[in-house]
Amino acid sequence: DIVMTQSPESLAVSLGERATIKCKSSQAVLYSSYNKNCLAWYQQKPGQPPKLLIYWASTRESGVPDRFTGSGSGTDFTLTINSLQAEDVADYYCQQYYTVPYTFGQGTKLEIK
Amino acid sequence: QVQLVESGGGLVRPGGSLRLSCTASGFTFSDYFMAWIRQTPGKGLEWVSYMKWNGRTVNYADSVKGRFTITRDNAKDSVYLQMSNLRAEDTAVYYCARYYHPESSDGFIGHWGQGTLVTVSS
Secondary structure, three states, rough: OEEEEEEOOEEEEOOOEEEEEEEEOOOEEEEEEEEEEOOOEEOOOOOOOOOEEOOOOOEEOOOOOOOEEEEOOOOOEEEEEEOHHHHHHHEEEEEEEEEEOOOEEEOOEEEEE | OOOEEOOEEEOOOOOOOOEEEEEOOOHHHHHOOOOEEOOOOOOOEEEEEOOOOOOOOEEEEEOOOOOEEEEEEEEOOOEEOOOOOOHHHOEEEEEEEOOOOOOOOOOOOOEEOOOOEEEEEO
């Protein structure tokens, strides 16, 4: 199984500042036929299901604010949240869909400092 | 709009069985892969099972293989998860989930249900 490791486990950032969350896969998730990385990011607020933010490592889902940016390739990926807003407080998860079993990172809890 | 509504969760004793249902609306159900994903505080999010739009391809996590069965009824816009020989470690919130693109096996989730809690305890 591909192991997805996120860092940090928790993060406190001031309003208006940048938050950076890392995700590392135990093997590359690059789908060579598409030249795309099979990596998604989700946001989960308390009492709600996860919500898709980013797929193919860097494609922002429709309606997601452009302060959310996904980057990276191969085994190392980053979710960057610029100009942090109060509504961004949530848990964030990465997920690989390169090969079954599809696996998630353990999550990163983002709070306001 | 897309809606996925789960039902069937509850308290069950170890070794018991439970059947989860998910009824979909707001999209052409028969065009999409569907999945069950569970979440626990300890183990986080775990992909349990998925099924292709025509029912011909299924997959299970090793942790549930041989105990859980996914089925779907496209005429009823519904997907099911039959769970048997339940264990304490199956305790979780179970989400019904729809893949993002129609007629695609790209395994990222575009829509999630609200989840149903399954508790396995004596």
